[in-house]
Amino acid sequence: MLTNNATTCSDSFIEREIKDSYNVPGPKPQHHLSRSEVKEYFKTRFTTLFPTKTVLKENYKKYPSNPFPALACMNCQHVQFFIVGLLAWTWDALDFFAVSLNMAEIAEDLDKPIKDITHAITLVLLLRVVGAVIFGYIGDRFGRKVPYCISMALIVVIQIATGFVKTFPAFLGCRAVFGIVMGSIFGVASATSLENAPDEAKSILSGIFQEGYALGYLLGVVFKRAIVDNSSHGWRSFFWFSAGPPVLFIVWRMLLPESKAFTDRKVLATATELTDDQKVSISKPSDRFWSNARAAVAQHWITLLYLVLLMAMFNFSSHGSQDLFPTMLSKQYNYSEDASTVTNSVANIGALVGGIVVAHASTFIGRRCAIFLCCLGGGALLYPWGFVSNPRGLNPAVFFLQFFVQGAWGVVPIHLTELSPVEFRAFVTGVAYQLGNMISSASSTIEATIGERFPIDGKEGVYDYGKVMCIFMGCVFAGLLVTTVLGPENKGGEVVVDGRILDARGSLERHNDDIEDLDRRQSLDSRSAFKPNFEYVARVNATSNHASV
Incomplete structure (x- = not known):
């Protein structure tokens, strides 16, 4: 269920809810919705896109x-x-753009x-999902600290090694x-940054966190x-330099405790003991984790597929507008190093x-409305961005x-956090x-390949990347x-399995902040007017202890 109640849950509440819901009628799973x-649902996509006056006034x-006074709610640990x-996300972006910038x-x-x-860019993007699966499991299973430190340590080793490659296959291997x-x-960096933050500050922190990507580029x-422009080692010096700061990030993270939100869920997992006949037939924690994961996928698979499609469109927009932009400035427009630096800096400040x-702004007008308006604004600027060289x-x-x-x-x-279990x-x-x-x-490869069909007369080996990027981004904004x-x-909620467990979870957490919990619950009706409330649970076969559909 998508719920407006921002509550916490234990790492085993899914299996508890499944056990408690035997033979109890519940909302339909996503794929059992009627025509x-x-x-x-699709009718409400348009009627709920823009907030009503009532919702705006309440917000x-x-x-x-x-937004910045809301940051005063954060303590030193937050x-x-x-x-x-x-810092991890920013340096991750810098290391990625090391290739496109050089x-x-x-x-x-x-x-x-x-x-x-x-x-090499395509290869990096293709293989990132492997790391997301492996370290995402580690992060949700063992905590945020361990995968964070391992990732940063590996970055140090790989960046140093890349600076010493002599052949193209070796270069591709390092980038893979x-x-x-x-x-x-x-996943680990966003959870570390946002899951512990006060609700009042999460929207502004989300924006600041995501712009670590742009900051890394800058x-x-x-x-x-x-x-690079002042070193005899050229582009290799960039990779060697980028291996240094992650060492400091590792030390800092080691000095901090485990994520409080993660440890609270672990404590909550043992706060309520199951009776013998309620215990799930899973003995190992890893088995329990994957059993819960299967239940979550069975229940939320349409939403999860949607998130993948949404992120594909978002990634097309960023890579399509950034990867070949420095090449366009230097090759097509003949910008000097200083002029190219200024233009790239202006882009990233924007x-x-x-x-x-x-x-x-999405706090007031909604997540979808904010993205919708950005697509319209970006589309209107494609012509001057792609065809003006001055x-x-x-x-x-x-x-x-x-x-x-x-x-x-x-x-x-x-937005991802609010839609994720x-x-x-x-x-x-x-x-x-x-x-x-x-x-x-393949964004950059597609643009580079199509660009070869638009050579610029009188300039051998120079292509009209501006025209290609403009066409590409027009399609991306529309999609x-x-x-x-x-x-x-x-907006303002979390994904849980069934609303029947909200009262129990609320009572467990209410000792922390009764007023905040009551305020969240009282605002449920007005926020529901802003968007449809989805409820879907997996049906349970009482004889198998597994969620079935």
Whole structure:
């Protein structure tokens, strides 16, 4: 069920709910919805896209217009958890963009065309899902600290090794391993940063966290200009430098305790003992985890598939607008290193501002509405972004285009969190994000290949990347708009199995904050007017102790 009640749950509540729901009529699973229910759902996609005046008034009363005072609700540990997660995600992005920012230099050094170097980007995106699955399981099973430290340590080793490669196959091999490790970071980092934060600050923190991606790109631009262009080792020096800071991140994370939200769920798991006839026939914790995972997939599989499709469209938007942009500036427009650095910096400043502003705006207007408006704004800026070569015209265009692209992205962490089953948050957010990455992995290769069909007269080996990126992004904005409009929203809530367990869970947590819990429950009706309330549970065969559909 998608519920507005922001509560916590134990790592075994799914199996408890399944056991308690034997022979009890419950809401239908997603794939058992009738034709009339499906029709009603799609009808409400348009009627609930924009908030009503009543909802807007309530949101303006409930949430501050200025988002930053909400950060005062965070204590020192909240701040440290957020920063350490943000740093991992930021450096993850910097390491990824190490190839696209140095593509021309790498191609020349390894004696390969630019199109071949883009295969390294594709390879990273394809393999990220492997890391997301492995480390997502570790993160939800054993906690956030262990996978965080392992991922950062592996990044250090791989980046150093990449700087020493002499052949193109060796380069691809290093990037393949990097792709697996990179896939492990988003889910664990986002859970570390956001799951412990106060509800009042989560929207603005979501925007800031997601813009760690843009910040990583911006830092990459700056460090390339400062290091690569002034080092005799060229692009290799960038990789060696990028291996240093993660060591500090590991030390900081080791000094922090395990995620409080994770440990609270572990404590809650043992707070209520099952009677002998209620115990689930699973003895090993790992077996219990995968049994719960199967139940969650059986119950929420349509939503999970939707998240993958949504993340594919989002990743097309970011890679389609960023991966070949530095190449366009240097090859097609002949920008100097300084001019290219300025334009790329302007783009990423726009991305940083957009992510924070739009994420906070989504608190008032809703997640889908915010993404919808960003698609319209980004589409309107495609022509000046793709066809204006003068910096005075291009810089404002690229600022606002990235404002809308990354502004929509700023909603993603909190939107994914709200639509993901709480017991598998690191796993679901990481895997959905990386599967979307895998689907969009060929973005730069597609653009580079199509670009070769649009050579610029009089310039051998130079192609009209601006035109290709403009066409590509037009299709992406249209696809993202449709996907968002037709999708679900669970603003301010969490995904649980059945509402019948809310009272029990609420009573267990009410000693922590009675007023906050009561406030969340009293606001349920008004927030339900903003979006449909989905309820679906797996039917249970009482003789098998397994969820069936």
